[in-house]
Amino acid sequence: MLVPCYNEETTVARVVDDFAGVLPAAAIYVFDNNSTDATLARARAAGAIVNSVRERGKGSVVRRMFADIEADIYVLVDGDATYDAKAAAAMVTALIEGGLDMVVGARQSEEQAAYRAGHRFGNWLLTSCVIFLFGHTFTDILSGYRVFSRRFVKSFPAHASGFETETELTVHALELRMPVAEIDTVYGARPADSQSKLNTYRDGFRILMTIFGLLKVERPLLFFSMGFALCALLSVTLAIPVFQTYLQTGLVPRFPTAILSACLMLLGIILLTCGLVLDTVTRGRAEAKRLAYLSIPGTWRIGQRG
Numbered sequence: 148m149l150v151p152c153y154n155e156e157t158t159v160a161r162v163v164d165d166f167a168g169v170l171p172a173a174a175i176y177v178f179d180n181n182s183t184d185a186t187l188a189r190a191r192a193a194g195a196i197v198n199s200v201r202e203r204g205k206g207s208v209v210r211r212m213f214a215d216i217e218a219d220i221y222v223l224v225d226g227d228a229t230y231d232a233k234a235a236a237a238m239v240t241a242l243i244e245g246g247l248d249m250v251v252g253a254r255q256s257e258e259q260a261a262y263r264a265g266h267r268f269g270n271w272l273l274t275s276c277v278i279f280l281f282g283h284t285f286t287d288i289l290s291g292y293r294v295f296s297r298r299f300v301k302s303f304p305a306h307a308s309g310f311e312t313e314t315e316l317t318v319h320a321l322e323l324r325m326p327v328a329e330i331d332t333v334y335g336a337r338p339a340d341s342q343s344k345l346n347t348y349r350d351g352f353r354i355l356m357t358i359f360g361l362l363k364v365e366r367p368l369l370f371f372s373m374g375f376a377l378c379a380l381l382s383v384t385l386a387i388p389v390f391q392t393y394l395q396t397g398l399v400p401r402f403p404t405a406i407l408s409a410c411l412m413l414l415g416i417i418l419l420t421c422g423l424v425l426d427t428v429t430r431g432r433a434e435a436k437r438l439a440y441l442s443i444p445g446t447w448r449i450g451q452r453g
Contacts, residue, residue, distance in 0.1 A: 148175040149216065150195070151208040152226035156184040162224065163193035165232035170239070176216055177226065178208050186226075206307035206315070213300045221300050225291040230254075231333040238294045238330050246445075248299040248325040249316070251285055252292030254334035273314065276358045280366060281321040285329055288317040292332060299325065302440040311357040318361050322433065323440055367429055371422030378415030382408045 148166055152159055163175050177190035178198045191197050200211045209223070220239060224230050230252060238250045274288045291313060299320065307315045320327050363370045385408040393399055 148173040148222045148224075149212045150175065150177045150190075150224055150226045151180065151205055151212065152177055152182065152186050152190070153180040153205075154182045154184050154186060155226040156182070156186045156189050158228035159186050159195075159226045160189045160193040161228045162226050162232075163190060163195045165228075166222070166224070166235060167194065169232045169235050170222065173222065174218075176212065178212050180204070180208050202308070204308040204310075206305065206309050206312035209307075209312050209316075210305035213303055213305060219297050221295040221297075223291070223293045223295065229335050230292040231335070234292075234330060234332040235294075238292075238332075241328055241330060242294050242296065245328060246326060247328055248296045249320050249327045250294040251287060251290050251317075251327070251329045252332035253285075253287040253329045254290055254292075255331045256334040256336075273355065273358065276355070277314065277317060277321075280358070280362055280369075281318060284321060284327060285317055287329070289313045290332075296445065298440055298443045298445055301443050302436070307357065309353055311353050314357050314361070318365065322365055323437055325440075365429065367425035368422040371418045371425070375415040375419040375422070378411045378418065382411035382415065385411070 148170060150159070150162055150166075155162075159177060163177065166173070167175060175195045176198060177187075177195040178200050179187050179190070180200050180203060187197050187199070198211075198215070200208045202211075212223075213221075220242060222235055222239065224232075224235075234252055238252060241247065242250045270287060270289050274286060277285070277288050289310075293316065302323070303316070303319050305312070305315070319325075385404055389399060389401055389405050389408065392401070399405055
């Protein structure tokens with residue numbers, strides 16, 4: 148059980164107690180990210196095993212947790228007491244019985260304060276982007292409530308440093324075509340004396356940039372083809388009047404426009420060539436990542452279920 152925290156003194160003990168009641172056999176680890184309040188002390192008093200991560204950002208904490216903790220099944224949840232602990236048992240059962248690598252707790256809430264309209268729209272927009280790029284599998288890619296297999300955790304590269312880590316977790320599963328599932332979970336509002344660390348616009352922009360970065364890395368042919376199409380369109384648009392004048396007079400009076408048009412087309416061809424080359428490299432890298440994933444023993448074997 149992994150709980151990343153930053154200044155969650157009002158909620159962390161409740162999270163530890165709730166999940167300890169639902170998963171009594173689980174060891175609960177609280178990783179604190181340089182909190183300035185009593186988060187560490189209250190987590191320790193509640194019975195959690197506490198650790199500190201100096202590098203700021205949720206992604207940095209997730210990277211450290213996945214590197215340090217050895218287990219067969221990992222439950223990841225935020226320390227803000229907004230997620231329903233009672234759903235943990237069903238998520239773990241789904242992971243084991245389905246032989247899955249990740250189960251996501253899709254947030255369902257009727258409370259306006261829990262899931263504000265801006266956050267709902269941002270989640271929908273980002274989820275739609277991921278669906279367009281990688282296929283339709285999840286409805287809530289930004290959920291902080293997840294259950295993982297050992298294979299997933301130990302093959303996860305963890306490049307992200309902030310809240311965009313949820314996007315990276317999702318894309319990692321989609322890229323390697325891992326067996327995954329979603330389970331609807333109740334999502335509640337933060338306690339009145341607890342403050343969210345998520346900045347809607349700043350973190351939303353970072354997540355969107357992460358998606359574009361992943362597009363460049365994971366789908367380079369599509370990414371660079373869009374650049375080629377834009378350059379080719381601009382080039383042809385500029386060239387049409389130049390050709391019309393040439394056909395009418397036999398002259399090219401707008402020589403700078405002709406040069407610009409030719410340069411844009413040349414740039415587009417270079418971008419398309421880059422996409423073709425990098426697409427081949429990406430396929431080889433994906434095969435290497437798949438082999439690394441398969442080299443990690445699974446939590447279960449066929450014939451052992453049930």
